[in-house]
Amino acid sequence: MNYNLLKEIAIASIQQASKLCEEVRKNIPQAIEKEDKSPVTVADFGSQALICKALKETFPNIPIVGEEDATELRKPESGDTINKITDYVKNIIPSATTDEVLQWIDYGNGKVGDCxxxxxxxxxxKGFLRQDQYAIALALIVEGEVKLGLLGCPxxxxxxxxxGWLFVAERGKGAYRMPIAGGEMIKQKVVDKEDVSRFRFVESVEASxxxxxxxxxxxQSVGITSESVRVDSQAKYGIVSSGExxxxxxxxxxxxxxxxxxIWDHAAGAIVVEExxxxxxxMYGKPLDFATASKMNDNRGVVVTNGIIHDTVINAIQSHNQNS
Known part of the structure; x- marks a missing residue:
């Protein structure tokens, strides 16, 4: 498998998708109602259309398991939404038609398998809506192992x-980041325990x-005394991989x-941190299962560390569970 070509196409597709997402964000009212998901819907579908098109044209035999599909968009009452999606996609691909955009979105209806x-x-x-953090996450899974992961964090x-950073990791080849618009690759390295100023803890913004x-x-049990840094999305994986x-x-x-x-909420970020x-x-120290189904049914919780403190964290969780 030509991983250099895989990375090249994947990077270019995420750069396109990030441009579309940022254009949509410019048009989100500052006080948007939480139940009004229309800008998110447009960006989600547009991003998926661009990435799926690029991947499927170059690698037609590799299925894509995406979060979205175009079923609802094909209904008559969704005409305005699909037209908006198509308009945003046409800013990137001027020749795109509505039928093509629907088809590209549905390329993401693939099944979990060997590759x-x-x-x-x-x-x-929610981070996207409030003009805060979000991520475009893409991973290649081969025979049960994540081989390639990319995180676009505009x-x-x-x-x-x-x-605005794009994180790229290939199994056995290290993790790097580059400006999302393009530029020099910077090698990623997790933080040492001695670096007290960056010995921090990140978690989700949403309490739920x-x-x-x-x-x-x-x-606190592993010596982190500062308040947590709350961040939306898999950008948290990028922060850990950068040593911050x-x-x-x-x-x-x-x-x-x-x-x-x-699986799509963790696969790309996991390899970025590991590499x-x-x-x-x-939470039990078991590897995350990205290969069996679209959900990690045999895993409970997620623990991401600089490696040095991992066993201590797992032991602390188990001790708490036994005493509660």
Whole structure:
């Protein structure tokens, strides 16, 4: 498999999708109603259309397991929405037609198998709406292992450099980031424990996405005393891989004890952290299963670390569970 070509096409497609998403964001009212998801819908579908088109044209035999499909868009009452999506796509691909856009979106209806892409065209819906963090997440899974992962984070600003980063990781070849508009690749490396100023903890903005009380208890048990940094989307994986945080926890919320994570919400980020020297598992230390289904049914929670503290974090979680 030609991983150089895979990366080249994937990078270009995420750059296109990020342009579309940022154009949509310019038109989101500042006080948008939470239940009004129309800008998100337009951006989600437009992003998926662009990425799926690029991947399918070059790699027609690799299925794409995407978050969206065009079923609802084909209904008569969705005419305005699909027209808006098509207009945004045409800003990138002027020859695009509505029928083609619908077809490109549905390229994401592939099935989990021996070799497939998994795609989240916009991860972090609420962050996207409030002009904060979101990610475009794409991963290639081959024979049960994530081989390639890309995270487009158009709104992410790290301590060094500009706003907007694209993270790229290939199994065994390291993790890198580049300005999302293009530029030099910068090698990623997780933080050392001695770097106290960056020995931080990231978690989701939304309390319902985890158990924030327990997460803070666990962070303190491994010596992290500062307040958590709350960030939407898989941008958290990018932050850990860049060495700007040592820990990201997503432990099961008491409100949703039976929730299982979607593979497209973690696959790309996981390899980005692992190839930067970190470690990713569920709360029991088990590897995340990206190969069996679209949901990680055999995993509970997600633990992401700089590697050095991983076993200590897992032990702290188990100790808490035994005592509660």
């Amino acid at each position: 497939f892409w998994t795609l989240d065209p916009i991860d972090g819906t 709104a992410l600003k790290l301590s060094q450099g500009e706003t 996405h985890g158990n924030q009380s327990l997460q803070n208890t666990i962070a 945080a040592a820990l990201y926890l997503r432990l099961p919320s008491p409100k949703y004890p039976n929730y299982r994570e979607n 930067a020297g970190g470690k990713v598992s569920d």
